[in-house]
Amino acid sequence: MKELITQTWSWWFSGAMIASIMFFLLYFGQSFGFSSNLRTICAAAGLGKKTKFFDFNWKAQLWNIVFLIGSIIGGYIASNYLSSGGPVEISASTIEDLGKMGIAAPTSLQPNELFSWEAVFSVKGFLILAFGGLMVGFGSRYAGGCTSGHAISGLSNLQLPSLIAVIGFFIGGLLMTYVIMPFIL
Amino acid sequence: MKFLKFLLLGIVFGIVMAKSEAISWFRIQEMFRFQAFHMYGIIGTAVTLGVIGVALIKKYKIRDFHGNPILFFPKDKSIARYLIGGTIFGLGWALSGACPGPMVVNIGYGFLSMIVVFFFAIVGTYLYGVFMKKLPH
Numbered sequence: 001m002k003e004l005i006t007q008t009w010s011w012w013f014s015g016a017m018i019a020s021i022m023f024f025l026l027y028f029g030q031s032f033g034f035s036s037n038l039r040t041i042c043a044a045a046g047l048g049k050k051t052k053f054f055d056f057n058w059k060a061q062l063w064n065i066v067f068l069i070g071s072i073i074g075g076y077i078a079s080n081y082l083s084s085g086g087p088v089e090i091s092a093s094t095i096e097d098l099g100k101m102g103i104a105a106p107t108s109l110q111p112n113e114l115f116s117w118e119a120v121f122s123v124k125g126f127l128i129l130a131f132g133g134l135m136v137g138f139g140s141r142y143a144g145g146c147t148s149g150h151a152i153s154g155l156s157n158l159q160l161p162s163l164i165a166v167i168g169f170f171i172g173g174l175l176m177t178y179v180i181m182p183f184i185l
Numbered sequence: 186m187k188f189l190k191f192l193l194l195g196i197v198f199g200i201v202m203a204k205s206e207a208i209s210w211f212r213i214q215e216m217f218r219f220q221a222f223h224m225y226g227i228i229g230t231a232v233t234l235g236v237i238g239v240a241l242i243k244k245y246k247i248r249d250f251h252g253n254p255i256l257f258f259p260k261d262k263s264i265a266r267y268l269i270g271g272t273i274f275g276l277g278w279a280l281s282g283a284c285p286g287p288m289v290v291n292i293g294y295g296f297l298s299m300i301v302v303f304f305f306a307i308v309g310t311y312l313y314g315v316f317m318k319k320l321p322h
Contacts, residue, residue: 005204011223014205015230021198022231023238028190029249034286038310053314066188067195068289074199075208075293088206094215109209110282110291115298126301132281133288133302137309139274140285142320143267144260146274147284150267151228154260156235161260161267168271169278170217176279177217 006084022152030063033149035140037061037068101185113185128184135172143168199290208290210282217279265321277309 022032039054040061048055087106095105103111112119119125140146143165145154151169154162205227206212216224241247242255249255260267278284281302283291288306291299313320 008206009201009204011205011226012230014201014207015227016234017197017201018227018231019234019238021194021201022235024190024194026242026255027249029251029253030191034284035310038285038307039314041307042311042314047311047314051311051314053317054311063188063191066191067198070192070195070197071199071202071286072289072293073192074196074201075203075290076199076295077196077293078200078203078290079294082200082204088209088211090211090215091220094211094218094220097218097220098211098214106209106211109203109206109211109294110296111210114210114282115296117298120298120301129281129298129301130305132277132283133305134309134312135273135277136281136284136288136302137277137306137311138313139270139272139277139309140306141270141310141313142317143270143274146286147228147278148286150271152231152235155232156239157257158236158239159260161263164264164267165271165274168268168273169275171268172272172275172277173213173217173279174275175272176276177214180276181280 003084005082008089018152019156022148022156025067028063031149032153033145034064034068035137035146035149037064038137039141040065101182103185124184139172198286199293202287202290203294208283208287208294213279213282261322263322269321277306 025032040058043054043056043058088109090106099105103113114125114128120129136146143150145162145165147169150162150165155166202208207224207227212224215221239257247255283299283302285306288299288303292303
């Protein structure tokens with residue numbers, strides 16, 4: 001029984017849980033879209049005084065900030081109480097491909113080459129994390145949503161804009177994975 | 186109290202994202218290399234159930250707990266903003282291995298270096314707000 005919880009959760013259970021969270025949010029009168037929080041944080045920081053895009057009633061979005069705080073707590077609970085602490089079991093071919101770029105086989109959920117403090121405090125490592133974040137934040141607002149807003153909520157409503165956005169996610173993701181990353185890692 | 190339900194949903198979301206390993210840079214790489222079904226299974230299951238549920242909500246005009254109808258607002262029609270914005274997002278997603286939700290779940294999980302990624306995601310959103318009028322939409 002304990003192993004059922006500490007092992008990797010199956011894709012079907014996890015997918016069903018994510019759909020359930022979306023429906024609960026709809027039932028509570030809101031919608032599932034995580035990247036809106038980034039805009040809310042900018043507005044709460046007072047950036048609306050100079051930039052009109054951040055001048056809106058951000059307090060109406062506080063529920064989503066609470067959801068964000070909850071997800072941090074969820075991550076903490078999963079790590080400290082629900083995990084056996086083993087490495088993520090990715091496919092052998094991925095391990096081999098990543099090895100060619102100097103990323104060692106997993107020892108936890110994240111590669112040390114990118115997320116250790118040693119990496120963060122190197123120029124290259126810092127730039128990778130900074131540009132990665134920058135593009136996610138810029139791109140999600142430009143596209144009007146991220147994985148939760150477009151790939152989950154938007155596709156569930158069969159919205160064409162969301163399909164175009166998800167196609168964009170993959171164009172960018174494949175370009176980074178196959179063309180850019182081999183040069184920068 | 187009215188926020189408690191959102192806190193609980195967030196906690197469940199964080200646990201599911203962590204336990205499904207969707208917050209792992211390795212899993213995102215495996216996805217973009219088409220070397221495992223796992224991530225496609227997660228997103229595919231969520232979308233399949235989502236499509237069915239949203240269709241039922243519309244068909245039976247289901248209301249939320251306030252008694253208001255659950256409405257879906259179509260996004261603005263455009264190709265450029267979704268394609269260009271989506272591509273930029275994808276570049277960042279593959280590089281950092283995290284979209285906005287997983288970034289903060291990672292912070293809670295103990296990968297504190299994700300604070301750097303999350304901070305710059307906020308900066309990225311700010312830059313969009315500053316330059317949005319100059320961008321094709």
